Amino acid sequence: MPELPEVEVVRAGLEPAVTGALIASVDVRDERALTRHTGGAAHFEAALTGQRISAAVRRGKFLWMPFSDDEAIVTHLGMSGQMLLRVPGAPEERHERIRIELEHPVHGPLSVVFADQRTFGSLAVDQLVDTPDGAAAGRGSNLARVPTQVAHIARDPLDPAFDVGRFRARLARTASGIKRVLLDQTVASGIGNIYADESLWAARIHPETSASALPTRAVNRLLGEVRAVLDKALAEGGTSFDAQYVNVNGQAGYFAHSLNAYGRTGQPCPRCARPIVRVSFMNRSSHFCPHCQRLR
DNA sequence: CCAATCGCCTGCTGGC
DNA sequence: TGCCAGCAGGCGATTG
Incomplete structure (x- = not known):
């Protein structure tokens, strides 16, 4: 049941860990976690490996991590999705779907694990487009660029640019x-x-x-x-x-x-x-x- | 164009 | 004790 407050807690927790981090490797363990991604697991892993995450941003219940001005990892937790920070080599989580290994310039290596019991949640690589109003796309970044999968939803009531x-x-x-x-x-x-x-x-x-x-x-x-x-x-x-x-x-x-x-x-x-x-x-x-x- | 319903999915609970 | 209906409910697709 993650709604805005729960997703914001997750975003705020991810922010210091992922901002500036290099994606060392990606392991998709269950393709059902990629239902919003076009291209399959191999494409997802290849598209992300070697990229550097610049922020953790949220609008409504959508969370995304840009790795350039044009692309981001979009996350939706669905009903039961979790984004967990773990040390590399940590045991497999129950319902683990995707594991991303990061190399942070300050904190060193860490793992981001996407676990999801009911598989309504998903990760995807998506393109970023300009926000129509020119304001920051969501909480966590000043960038006025929003993933195409998020562009159709309204801003949330806590957004300073909420209309x-x-x-x-x-x-x-x-x-x-x-x-x-x-x-x-x-x-x-x-x-x-x-x-x-x-x-x-x-x-x-x-x-x-x-x-x-x-x-x-x-x-x-x-x-x-x-x-x-x-x-x-x-x-x-x-x-x-x-x-x-x-x-x-x-x-x-x-x-x-x-x-x-x-x-x-x-x-x-x-x-x-x-x-x-x-x-x-x-x-x-x-x-x-x-x-x-x-x-x- | 808009409103309403459906299907997706797993684990737990309560009734018989 | 075992079985199964019901419930949890987000989203996009489909139907009306």
Whole structure:
């Protein structure tokens, strides 16, 4: 369930280890980790070997490591992907898919391991293109160049160049339920099921409220809560329910203790003490307080 | 063009 | 005890 805060924790952990590092070798152990890469394992390994990584950048849930002004390793963790930092020769991780050996000019040799239980995540070599607004593509670099696989998604709500006017306009012309719209990465990126539920609970908005029916002040309140929830989760190291989400050193985050709605079916709403309900939605679940979050 | 659904995948849990 | 349905849910592709 890595969403924006979890991916940012991973990016921040990778940054000092990979910036300036030379890619000594690449070992693809499971081709399913390359579903977004065109060219196969041999091509992936050859394209990366001998290159030097210049940064670790993130927009929404996408993470990428540029190795020139034109190319980057794009990473998406999917549901259960992990990027782990290990010493060379470290034992194979459970669900290990790809191992990249680096030679850092200061820290020396280290391994970056991509492990992924459910194989929804992947790595790919992708081309970089200019950002339409000329601003930095994401957090972690000033370069205004974004991978083609990431170019179609919106900036995330924590991005200084996030276009609030565009966000409001998208909501105003979409009749779908607000939760569905929040999960649409082309509206605002980085929000998944957990933080959508938490933001809507904080803003006291029912998840099925039509987006276009939200008054301007409700939209502003919601965006404020989205940012507050993402910031707090990031400060607490992200949300870990099981061993699936961990930082680059394999450690869990603490935000699961701060959840008010998500996963709290039947437990009292922290605001009004009435039980949180769970409803089926888009092959997943919505958790909310039917008293604090009324559909009108 | 837009909205909604489907398929991908593994491991765990709960009911019988 | 074993078996299986259900659940976790991101994304892109496909359908309506």
